[in-house]
Amino acid sequence: MGRSHTATEHRTVLSRRALVGAGSATATAAALGFGVTRLTAQTGTPAPDAGASPAASPAASPTVVSTDTFIEPEVRASENGRLITMLQAMEEITSGAGRMAYNNQLPGPTLRVRPGDTVKVALVNGTTESTNLHTHGWHVSPSGNSDNIFVHVEPGQTFNYEYVLPEAHIPGTYWYHPHPHGQSADQVAAGLAGAIIVEGGLDDLPEMQGLTERILVLQGPFTGASNQPEYLVNGQLNPVIDIRPGETQRWRLLNLSANSFFNLRLAGHSMHRIAIDGSPLPEVQTTDVLLLGPGERAEVLIQGAAAGIYELQSIPWSPDIPSQATGQFLVATVVSGGEAVTPMTLPTTLIPFEGLDNDEIAQRRDIVFQENASGPAFAIDNLAFVEDRVDQEVQLGTTEEWTIRNTSPEWHPFHIHVNDFQVMSRNGNPELPHYEDTTLLPPNGEIVMRTRFEDFPGKFVYHCHILVHEDAGMMAVVEVVE
Numbered sequence: 001m002g003r004s005h006t007a008t009e010h011r012t013v014l015s016r017r018a019l020v021g022a023g024s025a026t027a028t029a030a031a032l033g034f035g036v037t038r039l040t041a042q043t044g045t046p047a048p049d050a051g052a053s054p055a056a057s058p059a060a061s062p063t064v065v066s067t068d069t070f071i072e073p074e075v076r077a078s079e080n081g082r083l084i085t086m087l088q089a090m091e092e093i094t095s096g097a098g099r100m101a102y103n104n105q106l107p108g109p110t111l112r113v114r115p116g117d118t119v120k121v122a123l124v125n126g127t128t129e130s131t132n133l134h135t136h137g138w139h140v141s142p143s144g145n146s147d148n149i150f151v152h153v154e155p156g157q158t159f160n161y162e163y164v165l166p167e168a169h170i171p172g173t174y175w176y177h178p179h180p181h182g183q184s185a186d187q188v189a190a191g192l193a194g195a196i197i198v199e200g201g202l203d204d205l206p207e208m209q210g211l212t213e214r215i216l217v218l219q220g221p222f223t224g225a226s227n228q229p230e231y232l233v234n235g236q237l238n239p240v241i242d243i244r245p246g247e248t249q250r251w252r253l254l255n256l257s258a259n260s261f262f263n264l265r266l267a268g269h270s271m272h273r274i275a276i277d278g279s280p281l282p283e284v285q286t287t288d289v290l291l292l293g294p295g296e297r298a299e300v301l302i303q304g305a306a307a308g309i310y311e312l313q314s315i316p317w318s319p320d321i322p323s324q325a326t327g328q329f330l331v332a333t334v335v336s337g338g339e340a341v342t343p344m345t346l347p348t349t350l351i352p353f354e355g356l357d358n359d360e361i362a363q364r365r366d367i368v369f370q371e372n373a374s375g376p377a378f379a380i381d382n383l384a385f386v387e388d389r390v391d392q393e394v395q396l397g398t399t400e401e402w403t404i405r406n407t408s409p410e411w412h413p414f415h416i417h418v419n420d421f422q423v424m425s426r427n428g429n430p431e432l433p434h435y436e437d438t439t440l441l442p443p444n445g446e447i448v449m450r451t452r453f454e455d456f457p458g459k460f461v462y463h464c465h466i467l468v469h470e471d472a473g474m475m476a477v478v479e480v481v482e
Helices: 007-018 023-031 184-190 467-471
Strands: 075-077 082-091 100-102 110-113 118-125 134-136 158-164 172-177 194-198 212-223 229-233 240-243 248-255 262-266 271-276 279-287 290-292 297-303 308-314 329-336 361-371 378-380 392-395 398-406 412-416 421-426 438-441 446-453 458-464 475-481
Touching: 075 082, 082 110, 172 184, 172 248, 172 297, 184 467, 194 212, 194 248, 229 329, 248 290, 262 329, 290 297, 361 392, 392 398, 412 446, 438 446, 458 467
Parallel strands: 075 110, 082 118, 110 194, 212 248, 240 329, 361 398, 392 475
Antiparallel strands: 082 100, 118 158, 134 172, 172 194, 212 229, 248 297, 262 290, 262 308, 271 279, 271 297, 308 329, 361 378, 398 446, 412 438, 412 458, 421 446, 458 475
């Protein structure tokens, strides 16, 4: 296994990377009168016409210690309905702070495709461990050389994946990562992950035209200087994101960590959420704090506040559960500067939602996530994961309703492959209508969800997306039969 890079090495690498086209955020800071080597925050309240909600957190950002201009991951886009690419899982990477990466990049390259595309990925295993590839959230076949997590790619081997996206695939934000049972947590935590964008849907709305779009891949913790944890955005430590006062930007936020929760707050700004996981919302939801569990994604609109410096932080979360409590840490820094623009009027409606409320329910099931003092430490229905055991058999083309109970004192992000789902209620409280592929199962609580098992027969899994829990046994197999 390769060594971890120190924070000093990491910042040196990023400083070199930031030299390429690095003018914007640094120049903005200089124009505002902020030093280039150390930016000192302004104080004050965002102007009312800058688009920030009065209820948003104050524009308090004591110090910016980074001048690294925000960098997007490399993009590999399909052409004429096809994307053919190679991902090499590697150890001992030379950029970023992780121990593993795809193609020596942290995160891996972003794949941009459209519904109906065929995507071919040659996965080269350059590590010393068995690995494979999972396209998280994609509605594609779980069999053969498609999204089949039962494939084992051994060290030195190459496996050729081929995914055929349905013409009706939901456009949105997805991701890819390894899924070898027993090693998923270590490989994702080491840095093996990357974003996938399926274009269309929200992209085609008039309100989205011309907006600056940013992908923020959140990973960590990695080990930094003095063994302190570091959380990275696109492989960068506290990058500087520039925005003009009043400008509207579209951010795709992805929690691609193995086990971490990000409880995001951008000082002086509200976040106007337009999509959850890969699915668009029927209307905009405005919030000041956005919680993303491992594997969850969100798309938000951000409107630049008054000129100044604002911290994007993960604020404390779950203090009453010591095993999962997270403290406050800095994620990125937003510099608002340049010529102000009039904030656009935010859309009120987005993509119409076709819910499952009126579907005929073929079967109702009770499923229990457990942590045990004896027997399997992490289990579903008192069983630890076994690859060749089928735990649920369902009929192709039907809709089922599952009540998923959590008898443990910890949160468990519930994720199922192939088919996304609609949460009907959480702890008895109805949910606003939307689809998800990963959702937080409350401690000693429950969710009721419905899902259509449509299009694809075969075997796949559902599990807790805290990957150390999954690797310890909190995963089960469902088989869709014709």
